Structure formats: structure tokens, C-alpha cells
Amino acid sequence: MTKRDPPAASPASFDTAVGAFASGVTLVTVADGRDDIGITVSAFCPVSADPALVLVSLAAGSYAAELLTRVTEFAVTLLAASQRALAGRFAAAGRPGARLLLDGVPHHRGELSGALIADDGLAALECQVTQRVAAGDHLLFLARVLSVPYLAEAGSPLIRYHRRYVPLGPA
Secondary structure (H helix, E strand, C coil): CCCCCCCCCCHHHHHHHHCCCCEECEEEEEECCCCEEEEEECCEEEEEECCEEEEEEEECCCHHHHHCCCCCEEEEEECEHHHHHHHHHHHCCCCCCHHHHCCCCCEEECCCCCCEEECCCCEEEEEEEEEEEEECCEEEEEEEEEEEEEECCCCCEEEEECCEEEECCCC
16 A cells, blocks of 8 residues: 555635634834835744744735845734724735824834834834745744833733634723
8 A cells, every 4th residue: 555645735725724723913013214014913923032032924925025025123013902903904905004004093113123113002022033934925034022112011912813803801
């Protein structure tokens, strides 16, 4: 009897399967000198505490991924359940620049990254890309955490589950 390789998962079945994996929702922002851009990202994870490292996965063809191949600093806001509308703004196709999307939303500019940082999240990080890895249709950005501009004393995270934003606990 010969061993056969199992069939590869289709992109649709894979997407449905990993949709069952709940993940936190973040806002990744970058300043490139001309404009500020931002994107909602759920493919974010801490990698190491010492040194402090995180990983962000972006679609290889996205403007954010292209920008992070030229600019090394960016910011990440770990979104609170109350920031569901903000996550939706930054996930919309054809969205304008981050300054317009943050209009009316408390925010500040990161001292080290120069990126816009939404206030009222659970935490914010300023990061510097140390490594880029091509992975299928995505680029993985491994980054050193330069600073933690703020940490909320309390709050509930915004979670993505089955392609929807779901507040975990009270909003």
C-alpha cells in the first residue's frame, strides 16, 4: 500500500476553519512622511518578553505591507470592546488616511514611531521592524517593541470570531 499525500485545504475551507479561532483586534498605524495609514489587524501576536518582540501579519499586496518594507517604525493599539466602530473604519476597503479615520477620536502621535495612536485602547505599543518574512500571500513583520505609550487599568478586549467583531465582556 502506498501512502498518498492528503489533499490540500482549499483557501475557503481554511478561512472558515481559522474563523473559529478567536483573536484580539488591533489597529496598526504607520507614518511615512507624506501621510498616515492604518489598518485593522487580527493577525498579531506577542513573540518574546525579553527582548520584547511582536509579530504582525499583513496581506502581501496591501499598501500597509508595502509601506512597512520601506519604513521600519509603526504603532499598534490593542483595541477595547468599545472601539468596534473604529476597527470597522480601518477595515473598510478604499478607506482614507488614518488622520481622517481618527477625526473625532482621541489620539496622539507616538514619540518614537511618529505613528498615530488611538487612545482608549487596552494598550499601545511602538515598534520597529527587525525582520520581514514572506509567507504565502502574506508578509510577516517581526518587530522589537520600543515603548509602551499606555496601558489601560481595566477594560474588555475587542475580539474577532467568525469574521465578526465580538466584544468580550461589557463594552
